[in-house]
Amino acid sequence: MTVSTQLPAIGIVQRTRKSPFFDATQQAGVQGFTVYNHMLMPIFYDSPEADYWHLMNNVSMWDVAAERQVEITGPDAFKLVQLLTPRNLSKCKIGQCKYVPLVDQHGGILNDPVLLRLGENHFWLSLADSDGLLWAKGVALGYGLDVNICEPDVSPLAVQGPKAEQVVADLLGDWVKDIRFFWFKEAMLGDIPLIVARSGWSKQGGFELYLRDSQYGAQLWDLVAAAGKPYGIAPGTPSTIERVESGLLSYGNDMTIENNPYEVGLGKFCDLEQPVDFIGKAALKRIKAEGVTQKLVGIELAGDPISGNAHYWPIYKDGTQIGKVTSSAYSPRLKKNLGIAMLAIDHTTIGTTLDVETPNGTRSATVSNTPKL
Amino acid sequence: MTVSTQLPAIGIVQRTRKSPFFDATQQAGVQGFTVYNHMLMPIFYDSPEADYWHLMNNVSMWDVAAERQVEITGPDAFKLVQLLTPRNLSKCKIGQCKYVPLVDQHGGILNDPVLLRLGENHFWLSLADSDGLLWAKGVALGYGLDVNICEPDVSPLAVQGPKAEQVVADLLGDWVKDIRFFWFKEAMLGDIPLIVARSGWSKQGGFELYLRDSQYGAQLWDLVAAAGKPYGIAPGTPSTIERVESGLLSYGNDMTIENNPYEVGLGKFCDLEQPVDFIGKAALKRIKAEGVTQKLVGIELAGDPISGNAHYWPIYKDGTQIGKVTSSAYSPRLKKNLGIAMLAIDHTTIGTTLDVETPNGTRSATVSNTPKL
Numbered sequence: 001m002t003v004s005t006q007l008p009a010i011g012i013v014q015r016t017r018k019s020p021f022f023d024a025t026q027q028a029g030v031q032g033f034t035v036y037n038h039m040l041m042p043i044f045y046d047s048p049e050a051d052y053w054h055l056m057n058n059v060s061m062w063d064v065a066a067e068r069q070v071e072i073t074g075p076d077a078f079k080l081v082q083l084l085t086p087r088n089l090s091k092c093k094i095g096q097c098k099y100v101p102l103v104d105q106h107g108g109i110l111n112d113p114v115l116l117r118l119g120e121n122h123f124w125l126s127l128a129d130s131d132g133l134l135w136a137k138g139v140a141l142g143y144g145l146d147v148n149i150c151e152p153d154v155s156p157l158a159v160q161g162p163k164a165e166q167v168v169a170d171l172l173g174d175w176v177k178d179i180r181f182f183w184f185k186e187a188m189l190g191d192i193p194l195i196v197a198r199s200g201w202s203k204q205g206g207f208e209l210y211l212r213d214s215q216y217g218a219q220l221w222d223l224v225a226a227a228g229k230p231y232g233i234a235p236g237t238p239s240t241i242e243r244v245e246s247g248l249l250s251y252g253n254d255m256t257i258e259n260n261p262y263e264v265g266l267g268k269f270c271d272l273e274q275p276v277d278f279i280g281k282a283a284l285k286r287i288k289a290e291g292v293t294q295k296l297v298g299i300e301l302a303g304d305p306i307s308g309n310a311h312y313w314p315i316y317k318d319g320t321q322i323g324k325v326t327s328s329a330y331s332p333r334l335k336k337n338l339g340i341a342m343l344a345i346d347h348t349t350i351g352t353t354l355d356v357e358t359p360n361g362t363r364s365a366t367v368s369n370t371p372k373l
Numbered sequence: 374m375t376v377s378t379q380l381p382a383i384g385i386v387q388r389t390r391k392s393p394f395f396d397a398t399q400q401a402g403v404q405g406f407t408v409y410n411h412m413l414m415p416i417f418y419d420s421p422e423a424d425y426w427h428l429m430n431n432v433s434m435w436d437v438a439a440e441r442q443v444e445i446t447g448p449d450a451f452k453l454v455q456l457l458t459p460r461n462l463s464k465c466k467i468g469q470c471k472y473v474p475l476v477d478q479h480g481g482i483l484n485d486p487v488l489l490r491l492g493e494n495h496f497w498l499s500l501a502d503s504d505g506l507l508w509a510k511g512v513a514l515g516y517g518l519d520v521n522i523c524e525p526d527v528s529p530l531a532v533q534g535p536k537a538e539q540v541v542a543d544l545l546g547d548w549v550k551d552i553r554f555f556w557f558k559e560a561m562l563g564d565i566p567l568i569v570a571r572s573g574w575s576k577q578g579g580f581e582l583y584l585r586d587s588q589y590g591a592q593l594w595d596l597v598a599a600a601g602k603p604y605g606i607a608p609g610t611p612s613t614i615e616r617v618e619s620g621l622l623s624y625g626n627d628m629t630i631e632n633n634p635y636e637v638g639l640g641k642f643c644d645l646e647q648p649v650d651f652i653g654k655a656a657l658k659r660i661k662a663e664g665v666t667q668k669l670v671g672i673e674l675a676g677d678p679i680s681g682n683a684h685y686w687p688i689y690k691d692g693t694q695i696g697k698v699t700s701s702a703y704s705p706r707l708k709k710n711l712g713i714a715m716l717a718i719d720h721t722t723i724g725t726t727l728d729v730e731t732p733n734g735t736r737s738a739t740v741s742n743t744p745k746l
Binding site: 007008009010011012013014015016018030031032033034035038043044104105110129130131132134135136137138139140141142143144240250251252253279308309310311312326327 | 380381382383384385386387388389391403404405406407408411416417477478483502503504505507508509510511512513514515516517613623624625626652681682683684685699700
């Protein structure tokens with residue numbers, strides 16, 4: 001994110017949908033938004049750096065309703081979901097979350113949602129920023145599968161940070177402490193229907209509360225805020241600083257349809273030996289056999305704190321472009337500029353020195369284990 | 374659009390893609406953006422009302438690169454395109470544009486692009502704001518069609534307003550005056566490859582210049598600005614005021630997947646008698662036979678100038694909710710508040726009086742022929 005006092009304004013119309021927590025986030029002082037799955041998503045309250053420290057030290061509550069769900073039900077639901085991802089889901093249990101990259105027949109990544117299995121043939125795909133709904137619907141229709149696919153009234157509210165578990169336990173009961181990472185339970189909070197998952201787009205721990213009825217948005221927000229008060233909860237958002245430090249990838253930033261899973265470190269989620277002919281299997285077999293020509297790595301950039309890249313920054317080696325910075329942030333904790341970069345495979349060894357062209361001049365950089373990808 | 378000095382900021386990262394005209398629009402003083410097809414799109418320069426008057430009286434140039442294209446080529450390209458829309462394309466000529474709503478098998482509208490036929494089996498779908506690319510790819514894959522589908526490097530720049538024709542004629546030659554409405558020609562402007570279409574998202578006349586190589590973005594912008602200088606050209610954007618006055622619908626505002634073409638006045642584009650079994654045919658036959666339960670109408674709202682609805686405004690009749698305002702604007706030319714509204718079918722007669730719940734209180738309103746839908 002470009003952090004400056006000169007950020008342009010965002011227009012708000014019906015098309016830029018409002019989350020059930022929108023009014024609450026306004027009251028909580030949200031200062032900026034992005035648009036994600038056609039919905040406004042808060043990007044900072046105090047400042048990105050202040051929000052980051054709060055996440056690292058305490059606990060934050062995030063309106064991530066823009067992580068829209070694709071609900072897939074019906075007799076062929078499992079069949080469709082397995083068709084959509086290279087990940088082998090044969091052992092996925094009800095109550096489990098799985099990170100499931102979706103690829104097309106060429107192996108190009110279309111989205112990287114988290115799958116929730118709510119029943120034998122009942123799934124949600126908790127989307128990154130692309131209309132996975134349309135992909136799933138198109139594939140299902142073309143293949144003649146007997147499924148129902150829709151965007152249900154489901155809106156995640158994330159509680160993240162070292163004190164998140166205690167907040168959610170105070171809110172819902174100590175039983176939430178038994179939920180393992182990437183598992184979930186259904187729960188009622190008074191009249192409010194929830195899915196409580198131990199997940200979230202940070203590595204600081206916590207939960208995502210999937211609100212299943214948007215009329216309770218304000219009420220859920222207030223209940224979480226109240227439960228978090230003793231722990232110093234503050235409104236926050238997915239943090240570019242934290243997620244770059246942690247090596248968490250962002251669809252649309254670090255990967256697009258132009259990339260395959262092997263380039264972006266997601267090869268471990270591709271089971272090419274499973275019997276199912278999932279979409280992209282032949283392409284991924286060929287790509288894996290041939291080896292990739294580029295891959296994502298962590299880099300450190302020298303010099304003064306950067307403000308993050310608003311677009312790809314070209315990377316050069318001896319005057320030749322060999323890649324680009326896809327995401328970046330100054331880490332106030334490590335006191336380093338960190339980046340995620342797509343580099344030609346010959347230049348991906350740790351310690352390789354590079355030149356990065358930023359809007360404010362060229363910076364030297366080094367392929368690094370921080371962030372760890 | 375909510376027009377105020379208190380608009381929140383927009384975050385800018387790689388994921389919010391930049392158009393080839395982005396730098397030029399910054400230099401031209403753009404003040405606000407929306408995100409449309411994962412790309413930043415300018416929404417105003419001077420003020421929405423000043424920009425509107427310039428469009429009405431002179432000529433404006435708009436960065437509408439966010440109207441991304443889905444390119445469909447290959448032996449089955451025509452077959453796929455006809456499958457995707459209820460509109461009968463059997464008479465669509467090379468060089469012609471067609472407005473082609475896309476619907477799913479239930480008749481729900483997924484997008485309402487403009488189709489450009491570049492060759493026998495070469496099409497672009499110039500998208501509204503949803504990933505039509507994923508829908509087309511999913512359908513094609515599932516149906517086993519022999520096509521290539523991609524998002525090409527194509528970025529429309531619109532020149533709109535009463536003096537637009539003269540600007541584009543001065544830029545490219547008087548031959549452009551012979552291009553009929555919704556037809557296009559290929560052209561080179563020096564080294565710059567273009568498609569020149571008489572089209573655009575206003576009713577003030579003009580062209581869309583589809584730039585076919587993004588490296589020329591700044592150059593094309595400057596050439597259009599220079600050609601327009603004698604005519605007082607100014608940077609502008611699609612105008613909510615003008616398009617509401619003109620009854621031009623906006624996908625995501627006035628229609629969504631929840632709506633069918635008959636509800637939103639697009640029934641005339643549905644040829645249910647054509648031999649092709651396009652997607653949604655059976656559903657649309659049923660809907661047409663049964664008649665719709667709601668439809669879009671124009672309304673006038675009483676009272677002081679409104680600033681446009683940021684979300685649906687509920688509409689009541691005798692205390693019962695019977696619909697919602699989907700778009701609205703104060704028309705400085707007509708000195709009236711205009712709206713587009715989805716109303717239960719029993720309340721759609723011209724002259725019907727209504728109560729609209731706005732954030733600033735209830736307003737009386739009347740079903741109207743202005744805007745004409």
